[in-house]
Amino acid sequence: MPSGDRPDFLMAGALAALLFLGLMTVYSAVPEEGMFYHQLWMVAVGFVMMLAAYNFPLRLLEELYPFIYLPVMVLLILTILYGRGPAGRWLVIGPLHLQVSEFAKLAVILVSARWMPGMKTESSRWSTPLFLAGVFLLVMLTAVQPDLGTAVAMGMIILGMLYWAGFGFRWIFLFVSPFLAALSSIGFGWWLLFTVMLCAVLYRDRAPTWKWVFITTFNTTVAALTPVAWNLLRPYQRTRLTTFLNPAADPQGAGWNVIQSEVAVGAGRFYGQGFLQGTQKTLAYLPARHTDFIFSVYAEEFGFLGSMLLLGLFLLLIWRILLAARRSMNPFNSILVAGIAFYFIIHLFVNIGMAIGIMPVTGLPLPLMTYGGSHVITEMIMVGLAMNAARNWRSW
Amino acid sequence: MKPRSREGKPWPMTSVVVVLFILLGILTARLVYLQLIRGEYYSELAARNRIRSVAIPAPRGVVTDRFGLVLADNEPAFTVSLIHSEFDTVNRELLADLLSLPEGEMEERFAAAERSPYRAIVVKDDLELEAVIPVADNMYRLPGVILSVTPRRRYRMGETFCHLIGYVSLADSAARYQGELAGVTGLERILNDRLSGTPGYVREVVDAYGRVVDTFGDPSESVPVPGRDVALTVDAELQAYADSIISGTGNPGAAVVLDWSTGELLCLASEPGFDPNLFIEGLSSDDWNAILDNPQKPLLNRAWGTCHPPGSTFKIVTAAWILEEGLVPSPDYMPDPCYGSVSYGGNVFRCWGTHGRINILEALAVSCDSYFYRVVQNGNMDNLAKMARSMGMGARVTGLLPGEASGVVPDRDYMNSRYGPGGWGQGNLLNLSIGQGELLASPLQMAVVSGLVASMGDMPPLSLIVGEDPCGVKLAPPISPDNLAVIDQALRAAVTRRGGTLFSAMHDSPLPFRAKSGTAETYAGLDHAWVCGYLPRPAPLAYAVFVEYGGSGGVVAGPLARAIVEKAVERLYPDAVW
Numbered sequence: 001m002p003s004g005d006r007p008d009f010l011m012a013g014a015l016a017a018l019l020f021l022g023l024m025t026v027y028s029a030v031p032e033e034g035m036f037y038h039q040l041w042m043v044a045v046g047f048v049m050m051l052a053a054y055n056f057p058l059r060l061l062e063e064l065y066p067f068i069y070l071p072v073m074v075l076l077i078l079t080i081l082y083g084r085g086p087a088g089r090w091l092v093i094g095p096l097h098l099q100v101s102e103f104a105k106l107a108v109i110l111v112s113a114r115w116m117p118g119m120k121t122e123s124s125r126w127s128t129p130l131f132l133a134g135v136f137l138l139v140m141l142t143a144v145q146p147d148l149g150t151a152v153a154m155g156m157i158i159l160g161m162l163y164w165a166g167f168g169f170r171w172i173f174l175f176v177s178p179f180l181a182a183l184s185s186i187g188f189g190w191w192l193l194f195t196v197m198l199c200a201v202l203y204r205d206r207a208p209t210w211k212w213v214f215i216t217t218f219n220t221t222v223a224a225l226t227p228v229a230w231n232l233l234r235p236y237q238r239t240r241l242t243t244f245l246n247p248a249a250d251p252q253g254a255g256w257n258v259i260q261s262e263v264a265v266g267a268g269r270f271y272g273q274g275f276l277q278g279t280q281k282t283l284a285y286l287p288a289r290h291t292d293f294i295f296s297v298y299a300e301e302f303g304f305l306g307s308m309l310l311l312g313l314f315l316l317l318i319w320r321i322l323l324a325a326r327r328s329m330n331p332f333n334s335i336l337v338a339g340i341a342f343y344f345i346i347h348l349f350v351n352i353g354m355a356i357g358i359m360p361v362t363g364l365p366l367p368l369m370t371y372g373g374s375h376v377i378t379e380m381i382m383v384g385l386a387m388n389a390a391r392n393w394r395s396w
Numbered sequence: 397m398k399p400r401s402r403e404g405k406p407w408p409m410t411s412v413v414v415v416l417f418i419l420l421g422i423l424t425a426r427l428v429y430l431q432l433i434r435g436e437y438y439s440e441l442a443a444r445n446r447i448r449s450v451a452i453p454a455p456r457g458v459v460t461d462r463f464g465l466v467l468a469d470n471e472p473a474f475t476v477s478l479i480h481s482e483f484d485t486v487n488r489e490l491l492a493d494l495l496s497l498p499e500g501e502m503e504e505r506f507a508a509a510e511r512s513p514y515r516a517i518v519v520k521d522d523l524e525l526e527a528v529i530p531v532a533d534n535m536y537r538l539p540g541v542i543l544s545v546t547p548r549r550r551y552r553m554g555e556t557f558c559h560l561i562g563y564v565s566l567a568d569s570a571a572r573y574q575g576e577l578a579g580v581t582g583l584e585r586i587l588n589d590r591l592s593g594t595p596g597y598v599r600e601v602v603d604a605y606g607r608v609v610d611t612f613g614d615p616s617e618s619v620p621v622p623g624r625d626v627a628l629t630v631d632a633e634l635q636a637y638a639d640s641i642i643s644g645t646g647n648p649g650a651a652v653v654l655d656w657s658t659g660e661l662l663c664l665a666s667e668p669g670f671d672p673n674l675f676i677e678g679l680s681s682d683d684w685n686a687i688l689d690n691p692q693k694p695l696l697n698r699a700w701g702t703c704h705p706p707g708s709t710f711k712i713v714t715a716a717w718i719l720e721e722g723l724v725p726s727p728d729y730m731p732d733p734c735y736g737s738v739s740y741g742g743n744v745f746r747c748w749g750t751h752g753r754i755n756i757l758e759a760l761a762v763s764c765d766s767y768f769y770r771v772v773q774n775g776n777m778d779n780l781a782k783m784a785r786s787m788g789m790g791a792r793v794t795g796l797l798p799g800e801a802s803g804v805v806p807d808r809d810y811m812n813s814r815y816g817p818g819g820w821g822q823g824n825l826l827n828l829s830i831g832q833g834e835l836l837a838s839p840l841q842m843a844v845v846s847g848l849v850a851s852m853g854d855m856p857p858l859s860l861i862v863g864e865d866p867c868g869v870k871l872a873p874p875i876s877p878d879n880l881a882v883i884d885q886a887l888r889a890a891v892t893r894r895g896g897t898l899f900s901a902m903h904d905s906p907l908p909f910r911a912k913s914g915t916a917e918t919y920a921g922l923d924h925a926w927v928c929g930y931l932p933r934p935a936p937l938a939y940a941v942f943v944e945y946g947g948s949g950g951v952v953a954g955p956l957a958r959a960i961v962e963k964a965v966e967r968l969y970p971d972a973v974w
Contacts, residue, residue, distance in 0.1 A: 160412075163408065163411075163412075164407060164408060164412070166408075262430060262438065263438050263441045263442050264438075264442065265427070265430050265431060265438070266430040266431055266434050266435055266437065266438020266439070266441075266442075267435070267438045267439045267441070267442035267443075268431050268435070269431055269432070269435035269436070269438075269439060270431065270432060270435065299427070299431065300442075303431060304427060304428070304431040304432055304435075307427050307431065308424070308427075311420055311423060311424065314420075315416070315420060318416060319413075319416075322409060322412060322413065322416075325407060325409075326406065326407045326409045334407055338407070338412075341412070345415075345416055345419065348419075349419045349422075349423065352423050353422075353423065353426075356423070356426045356427060356430055357426075358422065358426055
């Protein structure tokens, strides 16, 4: 294994700049100063973890995935049982408040990256279903926390990685067919269209009979059970889904946050109100201003100019991560780093999209910015891994 | 199929980068829209995410009569108001619908709101709970609309006290809080500071959409202080009775009763009246036109707000002047007889009858004009005016009554300014002496004149509010007790002597009525009917009754005065015996 090139300074620079902006905004947004120092500590911890990830042999990581997968699953189960906090998503161990679903995202990416390259080549009969079951379990454990947003984000990341790994659109269609089946249950016509498409894909794939029977039966069952499941959804989850479809319908409820956030973002105008000068954060107008809606505080204080700077820095970071993924000779490295890139793309788009009213309110953090240790540490580990892969792109 | 790299294919970098740029492009486009295109709008919204002071209305003081009977109090009602600058005009029809406002009215309210875009303009007030529930349910859709609870004024004896108490309406002043009531007429206006109390305030933290996010400060610091209650010296039941008696004539009129031993006003009836509650509930144009077009002019307050020639009731003043001035050598002096008219300065001054040779006592009792024509010929108009003013005429007798008229007491300066020097003559004095000509007085003033005679010139100043300093001026007419005794005797004779002008109306009353009638000629040809007078102790009441175009004072006003005063004695001095 060649010890590799120089570190990717551009990626590191983008990371440092984003962390700096994030800390500034947290300082401006948090209700008490102590929380800022807490966040500073978390970044420090994240830096140590990042250095570890940067230097950890990726070959070893590839084989150690059960030691990541199993603890994360245990922690997820513990969170479901003993979770605390606003939505029961925190696992409190002594002084530590862990948001396990953040670490679970990394676990999902690692496990997917480990299995995807071999899924079609070394396909022993059980490896693919086992992989699917294992990943599906993590996603489901996250979803029932309940953290639907994170679960959906995980699914999107997996789809992206599948695409990166070379699985065609037909494969991906089959992969997401249960979700499409669920969506198609809103009307008979939609369901008919979906079923016809499903059959066409199976026909084109020259699928064996057992596959035909299994996939069509499964999807029909899902479509039939979805209306039942809808009634089992928590009211706030239903509200989130319907609010997503029509945010103006409920300006007092969930849509309220979005409207207030839009007001704050818009009030930033071109140059922004200036650092610490945001008006909307002070009088409790902005809900979750240091967590979900931290972009609103940033955009009000730094304006359009600052928003473009932020998007530019994210673009640079993601671009460097994607480059690392593309250059990597080793498929595990490449798919892992691509998953990390998809993590940043999806979180960036969903979180900012939420703050500016074009995406539903999901509670996904803005990477490296939102107040909270778990996700920042996870993301710094991810960047560490990406830099690791970038340096060792030649390794096979 | 194998992973791309193993097959020598590149990783699908391009399509991922395209997707990334599309997503970033979407974010950028939205940010351009929010921050650049709509930036100004959102900054304004953000600027209005502020603290606003919301008034908690103070209940207005309750007005009662002397016995504690409630005449004006409050009940809760709801007000819907609108801040135009915060309102989305798209919701205009929705709001009109929810309030079931007719199109025209909505238009008008919106026009008003548009003129003062930053103030809360009342769209509809005095709503019942049921009527505001639809609005309350839709408040979140209606930024800029404010729903508040405000005390609504209720007038319990509206028609009877419409002139005295008046009514309130929404204060139309930037200094007033939204929805505040202010007296428009009557005591509601005069005593507004006392009745309105001090509003409390809550500081609400409101966001751009009008939603209350939080309250600021200690709410107990700004609790509203209710207005002070006011108890009137008036007996509401007596006044209502007087109203009903006067309205029985079919003519407009007024009745004033006061207690000359204390100066308390007991009855200030004026007919016809109107229902002031109509003004509270929102007067329709039909209602308003009906009030305006009523030929009897119900808005006029005839007890103290309008003045008419007092006619022969003024002879009380003239007689006092004659006696004090020494225009007759003694009260028994009889000038030349009354032949039905007197010629003076080439004019004929007519008497209403032929009274023969009589003294001042009989002249007052039968109301002979000729006696006065003859006696005042050498008098000085200024001195008569002085006497009239000392008895409360020609000026306001209270500083309190709303819209109080002062009347007119002509003197030489007045005549000169009106007709020019030489444009008038001593003949005018003859006319004035019998209460005609330029002389004008209100029923209240004639009651005061009567009270002064009854109290031997020592009546306390008038008062209208229980437990407060009198609101009237202290009057001290320069009349000797002997002369007052003569007038007292004469006013009694008007009732008891056959031929006295009030004999038929009052002689069989158990009460020792003193009375002077008046039949005031008007340019309209119809006469105003007057009567004024008093009772001696132990029922020290003075009164004046006026019937507009009623005809003969003794015949028309006399029985009314008797009924009203008898009622007053029954209610206020039930144990009085003579």
